[in-house]
Amino acid sequence: MTEHGSKLAALAPPRVGPYRSEAFESPLHATRTAAWLGLALGVTFTVCFATGLLSHLIQHPPSWFSWPARPANLYGVTQGVHVTTGIASIPLLLAKLWTVYPRFWTWPPLRSLAHLVERVSLLPLVGGSLFLLFTGVGSIARWFPWDFSFPAAHYAASWITIGALIVHVGAKVTTIRLALRRGGEAIDEPEPPSAGRTRLSRRGFLTAAFGAAGALVVATVGQTLRPLAPLAVLAPRDPRVGPQGLPVNKTADSAGVIDAATDPAYRLVVDGNVASPMSLSLDDLRSMPQHEADLPITCVDGWSASGRWRGVTVRDLLVAAGAPATAEVRVSSIQTRGPYRNAVVSAAHVADPHTMLALELNGEPLHLDHGFPTRLIGPNRPGVMNTKWVGRVEVR
Amino acid sequence: MSATEPDRHGAVFWTGVVVGWLVIAWGLWLVAARPPETRPINFAAFFVGLALVHDLVLAPVVMSAGAALRRRAPALAAGAVAAGLVVSSIVVVYAIPLWLDRATKTAQNPSFLSRDPVVGVVIVLTLTWIVVGAVVLGRVLGSRPR
Numbered sequence: 001m002t003e004h005g006s007k008l009a010a011l012a013p014p015r016v017g018p019y020r021s022e023a024f025e026s027p028l029h030a031t032r033t034a035a036w037l038g039l040a041l042g043v044t045f046t047v048c049f050a051t052g053l054l055s056h057l058i059q060h061p062p063s064w065f066s067w068p069a070r071p072a073n074l075y076g077v078t079q080g081v082h083v084t085t086g087i088a089s090i091p092l093l094l095a096k097l098w099t100v101y102p103r104f105w106t107w108p109p110l111r112s113l114a115h116l117v118e119r120v121s122l123l124p125l126v127g128g129s130l131f132l133l134f135t136g137v138g139s140i141a142r143w144f145p146w147d148f149s150f151p152a153a154h155y156a157a158s159w160i161t162i163g164a165l166i167v168h169v170g171a172k173v174t175t176i177r178l179a180l181r182r183g184g185e186a187i188d189e190p191e192p193p194s195a196g197r198t199r200l201s202r203r204g205f206l207t208a209a210f211g212a213a214g215a216l217v218v219a220t221v222g223q224t225l226r227p228l229a230p231l232a233v234l235a236p237r238d239p240r241v242g243p244q245g246l247p248v249n250k251t252a253d254s255a256g257v258i259d260a261a262t263d264p265a266y267r268l269v270v271d272g273n274v275a276s277p278m279s280l281s282l283d284d285l286r287s288m289p290q291h292e293a294d295l296p297i298t299c300v301d302g303w304s305a306s307g308r309w310r311g312v313t314v315r316d317l318l319v320a321a322g323a324p325a326t327a328e329v330r331v332s333s334i335q336t337r338g339p340y341r342n343a344v345v346s347a348a349h350v351a352d353p354h355t356m357l358a359l360e361l362n363g364e365p366l367h368l369d370h371g372f373p374t375r376l377i378g379p380n381r382p383g384v385m386n387t388k389w390v391g392r393v394e395v396r
Numbered sequence: 397m398s399a400t401e402p403d404r405h406g407a408v409f410w411t412g413v414v415v416g417w418l419v420i421a422w423g424l425w426l427v428a429a430r431p432p433e434t435r436p437i438n439f440a441a442f443f444v445g446l447a448l449v450h451d452l453v454l455a456p457v458v459m460s461a462g463a464a465l466r467r468r469a470p471a472l473a474a475g476a477v478a479a480g481l482v483v484s485s486i487v488v489v490y491a492i493p494l495w496l497d498r499a500t501k502t503a504q505n506p507s508f509l510s511r512d513p514v515v516g517v518v519i520v521l522t523l524t525w526i527v528v529g530a531v532v533l534g535r536v537l538g539s540r541p542r
Contacts, residue, residue, distance in 0.1 A: 024459075026462065087490070090486060090489070090490055091482075091483075091486040094486060094489075095482070097450060097455065098455060098458060101451075101455045101459070104451055112405070114405035114409065114410075115405075117413055118405070118409075121413070121416065121417075121420075123444070123447060124420050124423075126447045126450070126451075127443045127444055127446060127447040128443065130446040130447060130450055131442055131443050131446055134442070134446055135442070137490060137493050138493050141493035141494045141496070142501050142508060143493040143494075143496050143497070146435075146438055146442055147435045147438040148433065148434050148435040148438050148439050149433040149434065149435075152426075152430055152433035152434050153427070153433075153434050153435075153439050155426065156423050156424075156426035156427045156434055156439075157423065157439075157443065158423070159419055159420070159422050159423030159426060160419075160420050160423030160424060160427075160443075161423075162419060163415075163416045163417065163418070163419030163420035163421075163422070163423060164416060164420055165416070166412050166415050166416035166419060167412050167413050167416030167417065167420075168412075168416075169412060170408050170409045170410075170411060170412015170413065170415075170416065171405070171409050171412065173408055174408075199466060199471075199474050199475050199478070200474070200475040200478040200479055201475060204475050204476075204478075204479050205478075205479070205482070207479065208478075208479035208480075208482040208483055209482065211479075211483055212482060212483040212486045212487065215483060215487065215520055215523075215524070216486075216487065216490060219487075219516060219520055232511075233511060233515065233516030233519050233520065234487070234490065234491060234494070234513060234516040234517070234520065235511075236494060236508060236509055237507070237508065237510075238507075238510050238511060241507050241510040242506075242507030243507070246507075247507040247508070248505060248507045248508075249505075250505075251504065251505050253504070254504055254505070
């Protein structure tokens, strides 16, 4: 112990507020309970971080990263896991913070340099964890009480939080091992004999926390897994509800494209690294060879729904313009604002025969909210990268 | 918490500190490097503010509620009721952002929140309290002399 720590330790704790001896009398504030919750959170936060990082890499690919076009629903799985695991983390985090809350008021507040580092590292851990879950739920609920860009802030906070989690695991690994091994109850004061009969036992508390996580999962996962959609009473989306049977993330009205999208003078421009630049009307597109495919559309918010799409493959379009069929292209919307009005389609996705500019969905012309007159749709792509109301295809 | 919990700060701890704070520093750089998007002041306000709201408001309120429940709830029901309150409060907290300004959001996009989250909360809480009631009933019946 440092000299400073010794001096602090020699001081009697103040007998007020949380420093009263009876302030935290509940036996639920147990190390073993905290260890179980911490272990579960370690798993859920690691899964969230990995799947979130993957989503970021797909949307902002560095030169060393490539995302395959198949399996078609892989992104639906990883992003569904990301959102569902995040939702499951809410009760686990609140229960964990409640369990260890007395430690916030530990006396002496600092015992050594290592103790100082450990305590300082709790701010990025607690603040980051709450920040990620708060902004995550706010985002899927379309509730934005903040000024920052959700993707940029959520991404940065995920690194801060996972770094703090590494520090925390390093600090607690011995405690966790002792607490979770068989007979680990010895690390805590024994529960009162009445626990479980006349008050909530530690096992009951854990059951409630994991039960709440399970309830939230059951009540939301149906937005990703269509067979469970009838149970998704707390999900922001029902994958069966929307124009032409599919949900919509951004409407034509909110994108400000109604006039431009319904203008008879609409043209799709194909240019860039091509032998024959083209300017195609909707009828021109309809007269080209049409291709049909069942493809999922997956939103970064976690919902996923499939439809039968029909249109012109990007590969055919490139061949018609005299470009290599495996070139990379940049697809732009007629939207004049919004961070997702452009998307890059990698060579692997262009080469896939199911990557197309869709003109129809489920046997009908595309609904305006689904991207009329034409939208990009392809296998294994985030919804925000399936650009709607396409006005330009630039070959690179 | 236990007084027997070990307080060890060896090589594993310091390795975790170095690696972890390098990762934290990368996250902080991401905040600082793109201020038009991350709005560092606003970011920090939410980051620190949420922790303070939890530690200085939410946790004390939950502690007080738990203490009041222990004093006033019938002994045989206290545990199950406490568990029911844990589940119920978390479900309600989750659903609040869904409920806020729902009318405006669904008017702009009818496929969003097509199901009323209030109805969803009522369904989940009803099922939760049916389970709580069953547990309490089982304890009452089990405690009767035979």
